[in-house]
Amino acid sequence: MNIRNVVLGCLLICFSCKEDPGINRKLPLPNSPYITILGIAQDGGYPHINNNSEFEQVEDDSSLKELVVSLGLVDPINQKKFLFEATPDMPEQLSNLERNYLKTDKIIDGIFLTHAHMGHYTGLMHLGREAMGSKNISVMAMPRMKTFLETNGPWEQLVSLENIKILPLKEDVSVQVTKKLKVTPFLVPHRDEYSxxxxxxIDGPNKSALFIPDIDKWSKWERDLLTEVEKVDYAFLDATFFAEGEIPRPMSEVPHPFVEETVNAFAKADSTTKSKVIFIHFNHSNPALDQNFEERRKLESMGFRFANQGGVYKL
Ligand SMILES: [Zn+2]
Ligand SMILES: [Zn+2]
Incomplete structure (x- = not known):
């Protein structure tokens, strides 16, 4: 076994224990449905292309490698597991889910996609002829996303070779994935070039969660963020950028709610509501990727949370 991986693994677990009670890996896994975090980075991952210093930091263990945003949804009672997003890191994430969470005879019981940006669907390529050559893996997609996959190479080959089977989703219509778990898609405003x-x-037997990894701005959403978060127990929210000026190109080209803006939306909320917010989908430029970033610590003291790979949230 590679020593570096062992060290990284220990670091991950130790950070997990320290940072978030939801992810204390010393505790046994729940024997009822739960969500586990399989990746927290924005589409480009961390380290990021064209950033040698990030690669060096990961190499010398001064930073952790972070996989692209993904959730695992596990129902140990019904022995089923689902993936949210098919990221470029999907092989590692599926292996993690299988080895560390739920081992079954099926690699995955279904994959829910949010949209056609590179970090969220291109992992499907690993199911094709060049790699796994899977048979009828269920992929849940909205209408435009489904058409996009069915009518553009190389994705349409996954459909024609029946590596995947696309099950259509409808806005605001729930899918009962197991007796205890229900998943409901809802539209959000984003740069919808392809989908x-x-x-x-995600509704479990006792608790529920929101997963919004990408959205342009909260003000463009027809729903009210605070009201929606109050209705659930966990809200995994887009934290691509911390603040204006973070990347050297016009940030209006890639609109996302800044962490600062999301925090402002909770100005009048109590700390219980704030603690439902779990930031995720961090761009490599986001200083909050560093657990010691002062502003992050300040937000954590107010109740806000930051997702870590390995985090487990009971439903
Ligand atoms: Zn994204
Ligand atoms: Zn996107």
């Missing part, structure tokens, strides 16, 4: 974009509500 619409959805977030998901």
């Amino acid at each position: 619409e974009t959805v977030g998901y509500k």
Whole structure:
């Protein structure tokens, strides 16, 4: 076994224990449905292309490698597991899910996609002829996303060779994935070049979660963020950028709610509501990727949380 991986693994677990009670890996896994975090980075991952210093930091263990945003949804009672997003890191994430969470005879029981940006669907390529050559893996997609996959190479080959089977989703219509778990897509405003974009509500036997990895701005959403978060127990929210000026190109080209803006939306909320917010989908430029970033610590003291790979949230 590679020593570096062992060290990284220990670091991950230790950070997990320290940072968030939801992810204390010393605790046994729940024997009822839960969400586990399989990746927290924005589409480009961390380290990021054209950033040698990030690669060096990961190499010398001064930073952690972060996989692209993905959630695992596990139902140990019904022995089923689902993936949210098919990221470029999907092989590692599926292996993690299988080895560390739920081992079954099926690699995955279904993959829910949010939209056609590179970090969120291109992992499907690993299911094709050049790699796994899977048979009828269920992929849940909204209408434009489904058409996009069915009518553009190389994705249409996954459909014609029946590596994947696309099950259509409808806005605000729930899918009962197991007896205890329900998943509901809802539209969010985003740069919809190739597909619409959805977030998901995940309902478990006792708790529920929102997953909105990408959205342009909260003000463009027809729903009110605070009201929606109050209705659930966890809200995994787009934290691509911390603040204006973070990347050296016009940030209006890639609109996302800044962490600062999301925090402002909770100005009048109590700390219980704030603690439902779990930031995720961090661009490599986001200083909050560093657990010691002062502003991050300040937000954590107010109740806000930051997702870490390995985090487990009971539903
Ligand atoms: Zn994204
Ligand atoms: Zn996107």
